[in-house]
Each structure stands twice: as structure tokens, then as C-alpha cells.
Amino acid sequence: MRIGYPCVNLSIGCKGDRSFRLKSYSTKRLIETINNNLKCLQKLLEFNTKEHILFFRITSDLVPFASHPICKFNWQNHFKNDFEEIGRYIKKRKIRISMHPDQFVFINSLNQEIFRRSLKELLYHSDILDLLGLDTSAKIQIHVGGVYGDKHKSINRFVSRLQKLEENLKGHLVIENDIRYNLKDCIQIHKITDTPVLFDSLHHELNNYGEKLSEAFELFTRTWKKKDSLPMVDYSSQQKLQNNGKHAKTLNLEHFKNFLQLSLPFDYDLMLEIKDKERSAIKAIEIARQIKLKNLFLGL
């Protein structure tokens, strides 16, 4: 098991998800921003390695407007060497990488234009992983999408669109259970498409068919093949006195310890979706060490 956190680090004093307004778009501005974001990503990965945090979700804001029609600049080629260098570091330190396109990606949209834009956004994400030179153990996690008043039809549309995607992109894609499509829905899709299922613990608490945590682990861990590497899990606890689904501000130590104990028979990589980011990740690693978690990977 590796333990990690998503997208931004609050300690290192640089931001790897800098962006700017569409109105102020220029190639110069784009280059400056990507340059900043890549430098910061490298710094962040070095920080993580030192803290034994070996799972990381790269922000979708790494290259602003990458899938927007305004972007005509070949940033892939321009930053080829920088990506390669970061990729070498990732592989050398055996860091696990994921990405998570945000809420505008809907593969199963009824609107062709939204589907087309979503596809472009997904290709941007796979471009990043390719430039880093990462294999199919690096994952892009997406939701199944909208329900559009007919879940059955919407699942079928998702499946047929997914099957037509290019192999390279498909190799990186995994689906995540959420409020609209729960674990069983995702497993059903997996049976047809072979797409691994990333388990989100908080969404599962909010939307399930009564499976216990151990049963859930039995189900989703089996959807990951050797080429996919270890299953990924998004973990969060509920923020008290907040609406359902809100992520906790900091790690709830008891809840987390309990979660680790319940999932003890399984090996997986754990993403902590907690607001205070690396601080909770460091605490989580400490707890995993205390309970002498077998399979805990802390680096070379």
C-alpha cells in the first residue's frame, strides 16, 4: 500500500495548479504557467518522497485550457524534456500516479458536443501520462456520468462510447462509484468493458445496496488486473455538521484506523481526500506504521 493525497500541497510554498482567465490567454502566459506548474510538481514530488508519500493525483490544471479550442500551442512538444525528467523521477522512486478530470467530463452525455469536449479533455489527461512515460498502472479516474432520466440507457451509452475509445486512453481509464452510479453499477459496467473500478469510500457510504465494507473490497479489488497494478481507493470521512458528501477538514484518526483494520486482508493504494492534504497523509502513514500494516510501501 501507498498512501497519498490529491493535486496540491500546502507546505512547499509553490502552487502547481496555477491558471489564468480565458480572457487573458496568450501563448506567452501559457508557457509561463506550465513552466511554473511543472517546476512545482517536481518540488512537490521530492517533498512527498521525503515524507514517504508515494501516491499522488496530478492536477488537471497542470496545463490550463489544454483542451480548449483557444489553445493552438504545441505544449506537448515544447515541454517534452521537462515531462520526461519528471517521469523518470516518478518511475525511479516508484511513485503511483492518478488523475481525475473534473465534473464537466460526461462520456455518456446526450449532447454530442459535450461528448466531444469530454473526449478532448480525456485525451489531454492521457497526453500528460504519456509524456511522463507512465504505463497502464497510472490511472485516469472518471465517473459514469449523468442519468438523464434513464439509467439503463445511460449505462449502455457509456459502455458503447467507452468501447470505441482508442486503446491507449482506455488503458488508463478507471471508473469511480459516486452518488449517481454506485459500486454495483460500476461492477456491472466492468463486466462488459473490463474497466477497473476505483472505490470511493465516502460515496459508498452514501449510495450502496447494503454491502458491508469487506464485501465491497471483495468486489472492486477483483476488477484490477496485473497491468492495472494495485487497486486504488479514495478515502474520506464525512465533515461533521455538513451536507452529505462534504470532505472532512482533517483526518479522523479513529475512523481511519477502523477503515484500515476492516480492509486489512487487501492490498491497495490509498488516496486521502481530506482538505488539509499532505498533513493528513503524513498522519495516516504514521497510523499505518503504528498498526504495523503489512504491505505498506514507504519508498526505496
Next chain:
DNA sequence: TCACGTCAAGCAGAT
């Protein structure tokens, strides 16, 4: 320098 309105993108539930 600072405050604050706004930011590429979609869906779904609430009002």
C-alpha cells in the same frame, strides 16, 4: 495594495 465579483465546461436536486 486591497476587496470582492467572478471564473471554460454539466448534472441534478432544491427552491
Next chain:
DNA sequence: ATCTGCTTGACGTGA
């Protein structure tokens, strides 16, 4: 029909 959460900060204009 419009607003809000998801997810949240920070860009950038106007004073």
C-alpha cells in the same frame, strides 16, 4: 425558471 453543490481557490479589475 433559477440557484446551488460538487470542489475551492485565486485571478484580475477597479478603486
